[in-house]
Amino acid sequence: MKRREFIGLVGGAAVWPLAAQGQQAATRVIGVLALESLPRTRASLAPAQRRLAEMGYVEGQNLAFEYRAADNQEDRLAALVGDLVQRRVSVIVAPAGPPIVAAKAATTSIPIIFFTGFDPVSSGFVASLNRPGGNATGISVLHTEVLAKRLELLRELVPRAKSVAYLRSSTNLVSDHDRIGKLQPAATALGVELLFVEASRPDDFEGAFAKIVSAKADAMLVSADAFMFSNQTALVDLAARHKIPAVYPSREFAARGGLASYGTNYPEAYRQLGDYLGRVLNGEKPENLPVQQVTTLQLVINMKTAKALGVAASPFLLARADEVIE
Known part of the structure; x- marks a missing residue:
């Protein structure tokens, strides 16, 4: 190797780490x-x-x-x-x-x-x-604040509903109890009985839906927590299989085939x-x-799913929707 090439190589080796360090x-x-x-x-x-x-x-x-x-x-x-x-x-x-x-x-x-x-x-x-x-x-x-609104929406979609399952994952956070505390008075005012069902692992879903069907719940609310968001497809598919009208916390669920969603953008x-x-x-x-x-909220209704479930969304409700999926 020529001396000039050697000096260039050594110089390059010395300069390169400094540049890399600067980039890092x-x-x-x-x-x-x-x-x-x-x-x-x-x-x-x-x-x-x-x-x-x-x-x-x-x-x-x-x-x-x-x-x-x-x-x-x-x-x-x-x-x-x-x-x-x-x-x-x-x-x-x-x-x-x-x-x-x-x-x-x-x-x-x-x-x-x-x-x-x-x-x-x-x-x-x-x-x-x-x-x-x-x-x-x-x-x-906004989840706790809109939970009662989701129940009202569900009742508009399914006026006959007297028993509604609330599917949630378990947590020890105080504010989760606040959610339930705010949901119960809304259910009482609507004449709806709430059935609380928990699922904390994907393997729990089959049993949770079996409980909902066994209790003859007329409809279902899905809680807005990370676990439910992680399992959107499974939830929507199970609701369709068991023909359970459900309202979800975000547009993604409705886009996947859920009946309706009301929640944050x-x-x-x-x-x-x-x-x-x-x-x-x-x-x-x-x-x-x-x-x-x-505080920006979206109401999305999937009409294809509504027809499959025999749910008739009123013209007034459809006019309020931010998006109607045909």
């Missing part, structure tokens, strides 16, 4: 702690990533994501978030109640941006909506999540970022 230093890392599956989590965060790109943070250039998905096994969350803390990620995204609890237990220094339908204050995620305090803040969507809500992530990466502290409450 410029890359920010977002840790994602999810209860759901990895594909579902990636799909949900797509609007947040687009907002981050608008703010100058592009995955593969100056931004990286470290995903930790528990596949609906809540007992895995502590170990998964522990790994993110050890890696010293710039910020942790926690898009559901149990991951928020696990993240807050794991770190008081790394910023946590959450996405939740539980009451952030009564659940202990923040001190108050306007002044979160600590290292966590995020996006709060999730792409817009996740876009707001991305905005908060960008602001934290820019140096703002969670304690100074009020919890953002998303």
